[in-house]
Amino acid sequence: MNQAEIYLAAALGIMLIGLYGLFTQPHLLRKLIALNLFGSGIFLVYVAVARRIAGETPDPVPHAMVLTGIVISVSATALGLVLARRVKTLTGGTELPPPVEPEP
Amino acid sequence: MMRLHRVILALLLAAFGWLLARAFVSLPASPPHLADAVTAQMDQSGVTHPLTAVLLNFRGYDTLLEIGVLLLAGLAALAVSGSATTTPRAELLDRPAVLLGLVRVLMPVLVVVAFYILWIGSYRPGGAFQAGSILGAGGVLLVLAGVVDGARVRLALRMILGFGFLVFLLVSATVMAGGRALLEYPVPYAGLLILLIECAATLSIGAILTLLFLGVVAKEEAS
Numbered sequence A: 001m002n003q004a005e006i007y008l009a010a011a012l013g014i015m016l017i018g019l020y021g022l023f024t025q026p027h028l029l030r031k032l033i034a035l036n037l038f039g040s041g042i043f044l045v046y047v048a049v050a051r052r053i054a055g056e057t058p059d060p061v062p063h064a065m066v067l068t069g070i071v072i073s074v075s076a077t078a079l080g081l082v083l084a085r086r087v088k089t090l091t092g093g094t095e096l097p098p099p100v101e102p103e104p
Numbered sequence B: 001m002m003r004l005h006r007v008i009l010a011l012l013l014a015a016f017g018w019l020l021a022r023a024f025v026s027l028p029a030s031p032p033h034l035a036d037a038v039t040a041q042m043d044q045s046g047v048t049h050p051l052t053a054v055l056l057n058f059r060g061y062d063t064l065l066e067i068g069v070l071l072l073a074g075l076a077a078l079a080v081s082g083s084a085t086t087t088p089r090a091e092l093l094d095r096p097a098v099l100l101g102l103v104r105v106l107m108p109v110l111v112v113v114a115f116y117i118l119w120i121g122s123y124r125p126g127g128a129f130q131a132g133s134i135l136g137a138g139g140v141l142l143v144l145a146g147v148v149d150g151a152r153v154r155l156a157l158r159m160i161l162g163f164g165f166l167v168f169l170l171v172s173a174t175v176m177a178g179g180r181a182l183l184e185y186p187v188p189y190a191g192l193l194i195l196l197i198e199c200a201a202t203l204s205i206g207a208i209l210t211l212l213f214l215g216v217v218a219k220e221e222a223s
Helices: A003-024 A028-050 A060-091 B002-025 B034-044 B050-058 B060-081 B097-120 B128-145 B150-161 B163-178 B187-217
Strands: none
Touching: A003 A028, A003 B002, A028 A060, A060 B034, A060 B050, A060 B060, A060 B187, B034 B050, B050 B060, B050 B187, B060 B150, B060 B163, B060 B187, B097 B128, B097 B187, B128 B150, B128 B187, B150 B163, B150 B187, B163 B187
């Protein structure tokens, strides 16, 4: 198992932990953290893929994609935080309210 | 019931993980050498750092949309928390003096560092996003220390919110006049155009990040 494969395996684990947290944690802040964990796993995949061949300089194209992705995830997280605050203001809770049952 | 949900979720995730693992294993042994293509075209990019060349020239489309997404997030935050009031002045008066003093010392340094990072982006790691986040951090510090009035900052930030995206869009569209494709900079001016875009983007990114922070900390009255 070379270096890149170790990173890929770690990325896989991080992604799965993040996804599991996203679906099981009801608290909105925890959901956001889980989403970020999932995203970090994806970034790790790109960084690992960028230097799969040992000894060579890393490929700048996947690195540029990760850099773009980080900015996107920062904006998504910030928007999520703003929305979570709005939920807190409107409902007083930190979890999403249960879906409204449609009228029969 | 909840237990059943978790078991199903775990099974789905295991299947997803297995698929991903299969994909990783089946990656080609010798990956395509995009790095070589980048190196071969470096003299046409107008900069000497490969990452900056990819970000702002070869894959400039990504970066243009990236700034667009950032702008969108800033606008959405404004829309959601626009009516919210920021901390009133009376509360700001009892902020710790150490924080105030620190901010006064740090702010000029932050601005200088931000523009240094922006400037070296053409030949070293650095660039608009790193510089913009440093400016944004400065903005957050200013808000925390209450050095500036929330409402006035908000107005100023709104003014430069879309500046970076606008300049980027204008440049990328203007180069089309010479029969070139979108974002295809003329080679002699590529470095200058990239610097222009990065300067505008740095200001906007700093403003958007500060606005996002303001949106998160803003005090809201329950309606």
